[in-house]
Amino acid sequence: MVNPTTGADPQEGHAFMLACKGSGPGITTVWYKDNEPIAADQRIWLSENHAMLAFSSLLPSDGGYYECKTVVTNSTIRVTSRGYQLSFGTIAVSIIGPDTVEAGVEHTFTCQANCTLDCSISWSFPHSFPQGSFSFRGDTVRWTPATPGLVQVFQCSAQNSLAQRTAQATKRVTVSGPPLPPAPSGSVVERPSLALVSMVCLQLLFALSA
Missing domain, CATH: 2.60.40.10 (Immunoglobulins)
Structure with missing residues (x-):
């Protein structure tokens, strides 16, 4: 896995370093940017065993996808690491x-x-x-x-x-919108009295017989 060596985000004009997890003695490590091998120069250098890739000063052209591939000496085992997207600026x-x-x-x-x-x-x-x-x-x-x-x-x-x-x-x-009115708690529904019910019934009977 490729990781920055510090928690700082990459910034143009600043030094920056990536580490390849899994590199070490007896292992050949090759670095790639956007699937193309990286060659060291005056601004980009590789540490011993190529475990680290360092930039003395980042340029806009350094943005891209970096990964490292490791091969165990005298073996056919090849491991491609999960890469790192080098981009400038923060996520908005x-x-x-x-x-x-x-x-x-x-x-x-x-x-x-x-x-x-x-x-x-x-x-x-x-x-x-x-x-x-x-x-x-x-x-x-x-x-x-x-x-x-x-x-x-x-x-x-x-x-x-x-x-x-x-x-x-x-x-x-x-x-x-206004909040819905809450239901009253402990409310009592009044029932009509027996006398009132009787009076209404008598009025209905009188109206029907008329």
Whole structure:
């Protein structure tokens, strides 16, 4: 597996180093960028056993997919590591959709991220699962809220596993409309008295016989 030697993101004009896990004595390691072998020069150098690939100063042209392939000496065993996507800048994530929605109406929310290669999107709901009709697929959520007055929190995460970066965005959505009145607790329904029922019955009989 290819990993940066530090937790810092790559930046143009700065030094940067990648390590190939699995390299060592008795193992031949070859580095590749975008499936092409990498040759050392004045700016790019390889450590002993080629376990590390170092840049003295990153250039925009250094962006790409890096991987290392190892071969055990006197063996036909070849191992290709999981690579690393060298890219500049951080992942930007935002949730596109309304801040206020209407109960009983379907609304769409989209998680938008600026990463494309090996970028996965996931949704979460920090406080409560959305009430009403709800579905999501990939970067899109469709929601028909059922409870006026509710405040729903959406959170989406974008993860680029090759670049080993993650970013999140959060959105608070308010469901418009007054809250439904609660049912009165301990209320007593009054029943009509026997005298009132008798009087109504007599009036009906009198009306029918007239």
